[in-house]
Amino acid sequence: xxxxxxxxxxxxxxxxxxxxxxxxxxxxxxxxxxxxxxxxxxxxxxxxxxxxxxxxxxxxxxxxxxxxxxxxxxxxxxxxxxxxxxxxxxxxxxxxxxxxxxxxxxxxxxxxxxxxxxxxxxxxxxxxxxxxxxxxxxxxxxxxxxxxxxxxxxxxxxxxxxxxxxxxxxxxxxxxxxxxxxxxxxxxxxxxxxxxxxxxxxxxxxxxxxxxxxxxxxxxxxxxxxxxxxxxxxxxxxxxxxxxxxxxxxxxxxxxxxxxxxxxxxxxxxxxxxxxxxxxxxxxxxxxxxxxxxxxxxxxxxxxxxxxxxxxxxxxxxxxxxxxxxxxxxxxxxxxxxxxxxxxxxxxxxxxxxxxxxxxxxxxxxxxxxxxxxxxxxxxxxxxxxxxxxxxxxxxxxxxxxxxxxxxxxxxxxxxx
Numbered sequence: 001x002x003x004x005x006x007x008x009x010x011x012x013x014x015x016x017x018x019x020x021x022x023x024x025x026x027x028x029x030x031x032x033x034x035x036x037x038x039x040x041x042x043x044x045x046x047x048x049x050x051x052x053x054x055x056x057x058x059x060x061x062x063x064x065x066x067x068x069x070x071x072x073x074x075x076x077x078x079x080x081x082x083x084x085x086x087x088x089x090x091x092x093x094x095x096x097x098x099x100x101x102x103x104x105x106x107x108x109x110x111x112x113x114x115x116x117x118x119x120x121x122x123x124x125x126x127x128x129x130x131x132x133x134x135x136x137x138x139x140x141x142x143x144x145x146x147x148x149x150x151x152x153x154x155x156x157x158x159x160x161x162x163x164x165x166x167x168x169x170x171x172x173x174x175x176x177x178x179x180x181x182x183x184x185x186x187x188x189x190x191x192x193x194x195x196x197x198x199x200x201x202x203x204x205x206x207x208x209x210x211x212x213x214x215x216x217x218x219x220x221x222x223x224x225x226x227x228x229x230x231x232x233x234x235x236x237x238x239x240x241x242x243x244x245x246x247x248x249x250x251x252x253x254x255x256x257x258x259x260x261x262x263x264x265x266x267x268x269x270x271x272x273x274x275x276x277x278x279x280x281x282x283x284x285x286x287x288x289x290x291x292x293x294x295x296x297x298x299x300x301x302x303x304x305x306x307x308x309x310x311x312x313x314x315x316x317x318x319x320x321x322x323x324x325x326x327x328x329x330x331x332x333x334x335x336x337x338x339x340x341x342x343x344x345x346x347x348x349x350x351x352x353x354x355x356x357x358x359x360x361x362x363x364x365x366x367x368x369x370x371x372x373x374x375x376x377x378x379x380x381x382x383x384x385x386x387x388x389x390x391x392x393x394x395x396x397x398x399x400x401x402x403x404x405x406x407x408x409x410x411x412x413x414x415x416x417x
Contacts, residue, residue, distance in 0.1 A: 001317070003352045007044050010364050020216050022300045023148040025308050029368045031295065038145025038153035045368060046295065048316035050156070053188060053294050054135055056313060057158045060184045064176045066131040066160055071113050073137060077103035079112040083267050088201040092140050106139035111202070111264050111286060114161045119270035122282065125165045128272065129173060133160035135291060147216045149296045150252065156292040162285040165274060170259055170283045174206075177287045181210055181255050188294055189302050189311025192254065193230045195221070202256075202286060203263040210255035214300040217252035253290075254297050260284040308369030309392050312415055317350040319408065320370040324358040324377030334386070334401060335376050341405055347412075366391070371415055372408065390415070 011028040018024040026032050031046030042050055058068065077095060080086040086093065086105075094106040107113065114132060122130065135158045142153050149155065162173035178194070185192040190212050197209040211219065211230070222231045224239035224246045237246050262281040265271065270282045302309045310316065319342060323335035332353070339351045350370060352361050358377060365373050375387040375396075385398040388411060399407045 001348075001350050003350060004354050006350075008368070009043065010367055018148075020147050021303065022150075022214070022216050022296050025299055025303060025367070026148050026296065029308055032148060034148075038142055038151070040149065040152060040154075045316045049295055049298075049310070049314055050292065052314040052316075053291055053298075054156075054158075056187045057135065057184055057289060057291060060180045060187075061131075061133045061158070061160060064131065064180050066133045069117075069132050069134050070136060071107070071110050071117070071134055073107045073139070075105050075107045075110075075113055077105050079116060079268070080105060083112055083264060085112070085201060092142065094139050094141050107136075108138055108140045109157075109202075109288075110134070110136075110159055111161070111260070111284075112268065115264040115268045115270050115284070118161075118163055118282065119265070119268060122163065122270070122272055125272055125274050128163055128165045128282070129169050130163040131160060131173065132163075133158060133287075147296065149292045150216050151218070152292070155290060158289040158291050160287040162287070163270075164283045164285075165272065165280070166283060170261070170285055173285050174257060174259055177257050177285070178208070181257070181287075181289070184289065185210065185212075185254060187313050188298055189314065190254070190294075190297060191301060195230065195232060197256065199258055202258045202260065204258045204260040204286075206259040208257050209253050210257075211251040211253050212297055212301055213249050214252040214297065215250055216296060216300055217250035219251045219253060220248050221251045222246040223249045252293075252297055252300065254294060255287075255289040257288075258286040260286050302369075306363070307367035310369045310371060312371055315369070315371050316348075317370045318347045318412065319372045319374060320350045320352065320365055320368075321374045321376065322352045322361050322365055324361065324375065326353055326355050328381075331376050331380060334380060338374065338376070338386070338401070338404065342408070345405075345409065372412060374404075374408065 009030045014024050015027045018027055030043050033041045035041055093108055096104055098104055138157050139154055142151055145152055164170045192210045192212055194208050194210050197207045199207040220233050226244050227239055227241045239246055265281040265284055271279050272282055274280055298314055299308050302311055321335055321339055323331050325331050339349055342349045369391055371391050373389040379385050379387055385400055386404050388397045
């Protein structure tokens with residue numbers, strides 16, 4: 001893709017609405033545009049990152065046997081009244097009456113809806129276990145939207161639901177998700193940790209949350225700087241491994257898993273017949289990941305003073321070529337030739353061919369954070385070499401243009417390890 005033909009509106013200055021460094025970079029790099037408080041548009045770069053994250057989540061869900069569905073965002077209020085969660089969520093839930101005088105809500109989550117679906121199709125233990133998931137927009141009237149996608153009124157979430165015949169099955173499903181979540185977050189370039197949590201309005205007997213250390217985090221946890229162990233604030237402040245005093249840090253929740261048990265199945269009538277022909281409520285689990293929030297989480301743990309440093313699997317592009325002087329036909333020709341060769345290798349390449357100064361282009365390249373930068377300018381004119389810069393380490397390598405393709409592919413392969 002050529003930058004001159006793209007819609008990548010970067011900003012030089014810090015936006016006045018931004019509340020944190022992560023939020024600033026999301027807006028300056030042209031990932032997002034705020035429409036209103038807590039409501040954002042995804043611009044092309046941000047949307048590419050979002051889709052990369054979605055694909056990672058989807059792959060790992062399929063790997064544990066989950067099947068994808070898409071549930072309606074519009075939900076009858078009656079379902080929520082049955083579980084009494086309409087009262088628990090209160091004004092956070094967006095409610096309205098349609099022209100048929102039906103009370104509806106914009107779905108903040110989908111436990112009621114998925115249980116209502118499954119109860120009409122699952123009737124025997126032979127149909128269990130079952131895992132369903134979706135990636136869908138949720139709506140919550142947040143009292144205090146903040147930090148961009150960290151807490152917004154409209155957000156994209158992966159929610160999955162397990163259905164088992166007994167507690168042993170639920171334990172196995174829960175463990176599957178636990179391992180899958182660590183894989184997802186690691187692939188996204190995150191360093192997560194897990195803590196036991198309060199099930200809250202979701203209900204159930206057990207839950208755990210996945211977090212990262214982040215300045216944007218709304219939770220406070222204890223961290224041992226020596227052992228890198230995290231604990232809840234309510235626990236003892238001495239590390240059990242090294243006996244050193246732990247410090248308070250901010251943490252951002254990126255995922256949550258719940259053992260729901262029979263809370264929803266009993267109320268909404270999701271029953272099955274077991275091996276003895278006896279009628280039992282389906283044992284359920286619920287597993288959420290804030291997909292859009294992961295964009296902010298990734299930036300929080302992958303940035304420097306110059307901009308974003310995208311991890312390999314979520315970067316909007318594999319490689320960026322920067323032609324420092326588009327008025328020079330020699331540099332243009334070399335840039336275009338390399339661009340075509342890399343695209344022939346099925347790489348997603350961004351060519352900065354804008355008629356702007358070298359300084360502006362280099363700053364934009366560091367800001368948007370593509371992992372490998374190919375700089376074509378004075379070094380080529382003087383030495384017939386291009387510069388390969390690794391965004392994360394800022395290490396630069398000069399190579400002859402004839403050798404550049406093999407060298408680029410080798411560097412990319414090393415980065416992907």
